[in-house]
Amino acid sequence: MSSIRSKGNKSTEWRLRALLVRYGLRGWKVRVTELEGKPDFVFEKLRVAIFVDGAFWHGAPGFTRFPKSRKRYWKAKIARNKERDKEVTRRLRARGWAVLRFWDYELRENPKAVMGRIRKKLAARRKRRRSR
Numbered sequence: 001m002s003s004i005r006s007k008g009n010k011s012t013e014w015r016l017r018a019l020l021v022r023y024g025l026r027g028w029k030v031r032v033t034e035l036e037g038k039p040d041f042v043f044e045k046l047r048v049a050i051f052v053d054g055a056f057w058h059g060a061p062g063f064t065r066f067p068k069s070r071k072r073y074w075k076a077k078i079a080r081n082k083e084r085d086k087e088v089t090r091r092l093r094a095r096g097w098a099v100l101r102f103w104d105y106e107l108r109e110n111p112k113a114v115m116g117r118i119r120k121k122l123a124a125r126r127k128r129r130r131s132r
Contacts, residue, residue: 001069007110012052013040015111023115025122037088040091046125050118052107058082060103098125 006088017055018030020041032042032049039049045055059078066074081083098121 012054012107014049014104015107016041016052016114019034019107019111019115020118023119025077035097036091037085043122043125046122046129047096048100048121048125049092051085051099051101052104053085053101054104058085058103060105063103070120 009012017030027043027045029042030040032039032044033044035049037049037051041050042048043050053060054063056065057078059082066078076106085101089101090098100121102117107114
């Protein structure tokens with residue numbers, strides 16, 4: 001596993017990128033490595049970080065089917081990933097960031113709902129920013 005050096009889930013990333021463009025949302029950056037957890041998309045001015053998590057790797061409820069071999073290893077690995085995700089979210093929020101997390105299948109099955117959540121969060125952050 002350590003020899004796999006992927007650069008994110010390209011199909012999922014492109015799907016969300018296309019939606020952001022289609023909905024006319026601007027000001028985002030992709031894979032900001034300086035930010036903890038390396039969010040998939042970041043709206044820096046509004047301090048919004050978006051993660052699109054793979055159902056297997058991040059342990060989506062009801063979607064995790066472990067490989068038949070080395071089950072103990074995989075269960076521990078997925079549990080560590082889930083704990084790391086919680087910690088990253090907690091730390092970013094403590095630093096004033098809004099964090100949105102979506103499952104990859106949500107993006108495929110209900111893109112309107114995903115975009116609704118993103119737009120709602122961005123609008124709230126814009127409103128909060130203006131009222132200061």
